[in-house]
Amino acid sequence: MPKVIVAPSVLAADMGNLNQECKRMMDAGADWLHMDVMDGHFVPNLVLGAPPLSSVHKAVPGIFMDCHMMVTEPGRWIKDIAEAGGSSYTFHLEAAYDPLDIVRKVKAANMRAAVAINPGTPTSEISNELGESVDMILVMTVWPGYGGQKFMKECMPKVAELRARFPNLDIEVDGGVGPKTIDRCADAGANVLVAGTAIFAAEDPKEVISFLRQRCEEAQERIKAEREQILFDPSSAIDDEEGEDLAALEGRRSRAMTPLSHPRAYIRNLALRRDSTASTDGKMIKSGYGVPSPSVSRRGSDALGAVGDNGVLFNGAVGMTPMHTD
Numbered sequence: 001m002p003k004v005i006v007a008p009s010v011l012a013a014d015m016g017n018l019n020q021e022c023k024r025m026m027d028a029g030a031d032w033l034h035m036d037v038m039d040g041h042f043v044p045n046l047v048l049g050a051p052p053l054s055s056v057h058k059a060v061p062g063i064f065m066d067c068h069m070m071v072t073e074p075g076r077w078i079k080d081i082a083e084a085g086g087s088s089y090t091f092h093l094e095a096a097y098d099p100l101d102i103v104r105k106v107k108a109a110n111m112r113a114a115v116a117i118n119p120g121t122p123t124s125e126i127s128n129e130l131g132e133s134v135d136m137i138l139v140m141t142v143w144p145g146y147g148g149q150k151f152m153k154e155c156m157p158k159v160a161e162l163r164a165r166f167p168n169l170d171i172e173v174d175g176g177v178g179p180k181t182i183d184r185c186a187d188a189g190a191n192v193l194v195a196g197t198a199i200f201a202a203e204d205p206k207e208v209i210s211f212l213r214q215r216c217e218e219a220q221e222r223i224k225a226e227r228e229q230i231l232f233d234p235s236s237a238i239d240d241e242e243g244e245d246l247a248a249l250e251g252r253r254s255r256a257m258t259p260l261s262h263p264r265a266y267i268r269n270l271a272l273r274r275d276s277t278a279s280t281d282g283k284m285i286k287s288g289y290g291v292p293s294p295s296v297s298r299r300g301s302d303a304l305g306a307v308g309d310n311g312v313l314f315n316g317a318v319g320m321t322p323m324h325t326d
């Protein structure tokens with residue numbers, strides 16, 4: 001799993017002292033600073049732009065500015081943000097006419113390229129080509145525009161699905177992330193954690209940053225260990241949260257397992273499917289809940305739907321899993 005990165009969101013900073021606020025976060029152990037840029041059109045708020053970012057870049061040595069562009073014309077600001085010292089440029093998929101072209105331009109400007117999706121945008125909108133061309137995907141866990149909103153846990157299946165498709169990609173979550181919600185994010189597979197209010201308003205930001213990092217690293221270790229155990233002994237894939245095993249779940253599609261209802265078991269079983277598929281060397285691709293489809297060739301499965309990283313079939317086996325709403 002990729003390295004855990006904690007990025008305080010400056011939306012919750014004292015904007016009149018932005019340079020000082022960013023230094024304060026770096027001293028508290030932040031890896032990146034998440035710079036929210038809003039144009040008043042894509043979101044109903046107006047915040048930041050290249051000049052203040054340039055000032056921060058000059059005043060805070062070694063800062064990594066993770067620029068989240070909540071703007072209607074994402075291609076328009078690439079040069080300005082690069083010249084201001086931006087390290088990463090995240091544009092919204094909803095605002096992009098040609099996302100791959102934006103990615104090319106961002107990389108040509110020597111920044112990391114990332115794409116963001118709003119709570120209402122499904123992961124199916126992110127093509128394999130786009131996912132493989134970016135350095136990071138940002139899954140918004142609130143509707144963008146304002147800090148201090150309630151974390152939307154219903155966005156976690158999207159994180160889990162993207163983690164399964166792109167095992168080594170940075171996956172960022174932003175909105176309502178903090179000590180109370182970190183476990184959901186970490187269990188779903190997020191590794192870049194943006195938190196505004198939870199860090200800036202804390203009495204001890206250092207403590208919050210290290211808590212978020214620690215919980216996420218622990219989840220990564222747990223997922224890795226569980227995955228190794230499954231590879232060693234596939235029959236151990238018992239859902240310890242509900243006491244149900246894979247075989248039982250297969251016969252009960254109407255109460256499907258989802259990342260939200262059974263987060264740890266869901267990720268374990270995605271890994272199991274991925275690895276057992278990979279081990280057949282492309283001769284057999286599994287679909288649904290571990291049901292082999294020997295007649296589906298790699299070419300044939302491409303026609304049915306996308307084959308994700310390591311051969312996971314995304315013709316709906318994961319993406320269209322009925323949601324468990326209770």
Ligand SMILES: O=C(CO)[C@H](O)[C@H](O)COP(=O)(O)O
Binds near residue numbers: 145
């Ligand atoms: O992009 C954002 C809002 O559009 C912010 O980064 C986000 O809301 C962080 O703030 P908080 O942690 O207080 O929710």
